[in-house]
Amino acid sequence: MADITSQSRSYQKSIDLFVRAAQVIPEGIYGHKNPAFLLPGACPYYAARAEGGHYWDVDGNEYVDFLCSYGPIILGHNHPEVEEAAARQAADGLCFNHPGAAMVQLAERLVALIPGMDWAVMAKNGSDVTTWAVRVAREHTGRALVVMVRGAYHGAHAWCSAYPGGVLPEERAGVLQIGWNRLDELERLVQEHRGEVAGVILTPYHHPTCSAQLMPADSFWPGVRALCDREGMVLILDDIRAGFRLGMQGSLPLIGVQPDLICHAKAMANGHPIAVALGSEALRAAAEAVFLSGTFWFTPVAMVAALTTLRILEQTDAVAHMARLGTRLGEGMQEGARAHGLRVTVSGPPALPYMTFDDDPDLYHMQVFCREMIARGVFLHPHHNWFICAAHTDADVDYALETAETAFELTRRELGG
Amino acid sequence: MSEMVQASIYLHGVLPLMEDLVEYDPPAARAIANQRLVIQFEVRDGPAAHLEILEGRMRHGTGRHNHPHIRLTFRTPEQLNRLFAGENVRPGIRKGFTRLAFLTKGFPVLSDRLGYYLEGEGKTQTGPESDLFQVRLGLRAMLGGMAAVANYDPSLADMAAASPTGTLLVRVLPDGPHGTWAKARQNGGHRFVATYMQPVAHANAVMEFGSLAVARRVIDGRLSAVVAIGTGEMRIQGLIPLIEKANVFLGRFSRIMGRR
Numbered sequence: 001m002a003d004i005t006s007q008s009r010s011y012q013k014s015i016d017l018f019v020r021a022a023q024v025i026p027e028g029i030y031g032h033k034n035p036a037f038l039l040p041g042a043c044p045y046y047a048a049r050a051e052g053g054h055y056w057d058v059d060g061n062e063y064v065d066f067l068c069s070y071g072p073i074i075l076g077h078n079h080p081e082v083e084e085a086a087a088r089q090a091a092d093g094l095c096f097n098h099p100g101a102a103m104v105q106l107a108e109r110l111v112a113l114i115p116g117m118d119w120a121v122m123a124k125n126g127s128d129v130t131t132w133a134v135r136v137a138r139e140h141t142g143r144a145l146v147v148m149v150r151g152a153y154h155g156a157h158a159w160c161s162a163y164p165g166g167v168l169p170e171e172r173a174g175v176l177q178i179g180w181n182r183l184d185e186l187e188r189l190v191q192e193h194r195g196e197v198a199g200v201i202l203t204p205y206h207h208p209t210c211s212a213q214l215m216p217a218d219s220f221w222p223g224v225r226a227l228c229d230r231e232g233m234v235l236i237l238d239d240i241r242a243g244f245r246l247g248m249q250g251s252l253p254l255i256g257v258q259p260d261l262i263c264h265a266k267a268m269a270n271g272h273p274i275a276v277a278l279g280s281e282a283l284r285a286a287a288e289a290v291f292l293s294g295t296f297w298f299t300p301v302a303m304v305a306a307l308t309t310l311r312i313l314e315q316t317d318a319v320a321h322m323a324r325l326g327t328r329l330g331e332g333m334q335e336g337a338r339a340h341g342l343r344v345t346v347s348g349p350p351a352l353p354y355m356t357f358d359d360d361p362d363l364y365h366m367q368v369f370c371r372e373m374i375a376r377g378v379f380l381h382p383h384h385n386w387f388i389c390a391a392h393t394d395a396d397v398d399y400a401l402e403t404a405e406t407a408f409e410l411t412r413r414e415l416g417g
Numbered sequence: 418m419s420e421m422v423q424a425s426i427y428l429h430g431v432l433p434l435m436e437d438l439v440e441y442d443p444p445a446a447r448a449i450a451n452q453r454l455v456i457q458f459e460v461r462d463g464p465a466a467h468l469e470i471l472e473g474r475m476r477h478g479t480g481r482h483n484h485p486h487i488r489l490t491f492r493t494p495e496q497l498n499r500l501f502a503g504e505n506v507r508p509g510i511r512k513g514f515t516r517l518a519f520l521t522k523g524f525p526v527l528s529d530r531l532g533y534y535l536e537g538e539g540k541t542q543t544g545p546e547s548d549l550f551q552v553r554l555g556l557r558a559m560l561g562g563m564a565a566v567a568n569y570d571p572s573l574a575d576m577a578a579a580s581p582t583g584t585l586l587v588r589v590l591p592d593g594p595h596g597t598w599a600k601a602r603q604n605g606g607h608r609f610v611a612t613y614m615q616p617v618a619h620a621n622a623v624m625e626f627g628s629l630a631v632a633r634r635v636i637d638g639r640l641s642a643v644v645a646i647g648t649g650e651m652r653i654q655g656l657i658p659l660i661e662k663a664n665v666f667l668g669r670f671s672r673i674m675g676r677r
Contacts, residue, residue, distance in 0.1 A: 037657065210658055
């Protein structure tokens with residue numbers, strides 16, 4: 001870790017690239033990787049390479065990577081076994097006239113792995129499969145409306161985007177919203193729109209940006225399942241963010257009920273682009289009726305990477321390791337904050353923690369704290385939950401906690417307790 | 418874009434600029450010299466604002482004044498918009514027939530002079546005083562326009578409802594103009610308001626221009642705000658969801674003004 005601490009950090013190459021990018025790319029960097037969502041001027045904008053639990057930006061600065069590319073990196077960057085399998089497949093060809101055998105193998109693997117799921121389809125990004133799952137629910141029920149939670153992220157498509165640009169009112173008209181854990185609101189909406197609600201799409205727990213993560217109340221998921229059964233609605237689990245970080249069955253043990261459709265992406269191929277939707281037998285006919293395709297959705301490299309990633313996750317203690325390190329990080333952060341007269345809350349599952357300052361609803365403390373952590377080589381996002389990967393080590397956590405000592409003190413000095 | 422949104426922008430984003438205009442521009446200052454007058458502008462079932470002229474100064478206020486000297490009532494927002502666009506429009510004058518001379522002689526001067534600085538040769542003037550004046554106009558129009566769009570654009574009603582309550586402070590460093598755009602709870606609902614050069618007790622989010630020159634370049638469209646944020650010439654901090662929503666309203670306001 002000495003190398004990280006001794007670095008004198010400049011982000012000039014990042015900034016220079018960004019200025020060039022802004023000439024030829026709308027917003028320079030669009031979407032969730034836009035600097036405005038991070039800490040403009042105080043963090044890197046462009047990455048150069050990565051290895052294990054660390055990455056290097058284009059200016060040569062090294063970081064312990066607690067964002068893991070917003071989730072996809074679960075075994076660690078550039079994992080040798082995954083990359084070797086992917087390279088072998090790539091050597092045979094990247095994109096064919098037909099799917100490869102890996103598609104069948106992966107579907108079989110996932111169906112065997114995840115209880116209650118009888119089929120799987122593949123795409124590239126989370127939005128692809130959440131949008132398709134909603135359409136399957138509509139096809140299956142012959143109903144138009146779908147319920148989601150306010151502030152939940154199900155992708156960038158028009159029906160669920162938080163941003164209004166280019167979105168027709170009609171595209172949003174089919175979506176109703178409830179608060180997280182608000183079974184009463186769901187019951188009221190279903191009552192008001194009796195016979196019109198096709199389904200409910202939920203993340204396993206609530207992981208909005210810029211605020212603490214909320215776990216489900218004991219009665220929430222069973223209540224939603226019961227309501228879906230009673231009213232003939234499809235229950236969709238969007239497990240894209242948490243997914244296999246919580247276990248080989250994804251978030252199913254956490255929610256304790258059986259969804260009708262499940263969406264996975266992010267951490268299933270260790271950075272290779274793939275998303276899947278899985279469904280129960282009852283939904284197969286509807287799935288066959290909703291057209292699904294994409295030029296690159298059948299390419300086998302990511303499927304081979306997914307098969308390898310899942311095998312390694314199953315054969316190693318990766319899931320337990322991530323949970324243990326995440327617990328250490330979270331508990332250490334709380335202790336460190338206390339020692340400096342600050343109060344923080346670490347929320348969410350240990351492998352996907354997020355920290356908030358208790359008396360900081362406007363995020364000023366969080367932004368200063370993360371700025372100081374990033375300046376010392378620990379990449380923590382101020383507005384988005386963090387991710388632990390299997391390549392992180394106790395030494396990484398030790399270094400993060402040592403650095404946090406300084407960052408908490410600087411935060412307190414700058415903004416007060 | 419609805420006529421009501423445009424009318425609200427005129428009343429809350431453009432009309433306030435008269436305050437700055439009469440301080441800076443001699444012909445505009447002469448047009449209000451020796452006047453003591455309150456002019457009420459109101460759209461039926463829509464936005465209202467007033468201008469108070471006293472001792473060579475002008476003050477803009479939102480909503481209705483208790484004792485206006487002249488009350489101009491526009492039957493429709495479109496009627497007000499046509500007036501601001503320079504067309505010959507006759508609003509209902511419910512009060513102030515004896516003070517109409519100012520409307521026919523003084524007000525057109527103000528309108529012409531504002532047009533000169535917003536769209537005419539005055540817009541290209543440079544120098545410390547011009548930079549400061551243009552930044553004042555731009556900042557004020559931006560904040561008032563964002564509030565107008567947030568309050569009246571039906572296509573952004575969901576966005577307005579979803580926006581967190583709170584105050585966004587926009588300021589020019591080190592000691593330039595500043596103002597706020599805020600969502601406040603009101604009568605069980607919400608209302609967006611803009612302030613200009615008022616004391617700010619607490620800002621939930623802050624957007625800062627690094628210098629007057631940066632602010633001028635951004636306001637003139639010569640420097641993209643995206644680039645300025647990326648390079649650190651502009652700084653944002655605080656409640657990011659509030660800034661994100663503000664950015665949506667600002668974008669819509671800019672597109673509306675660009676289409677005029």
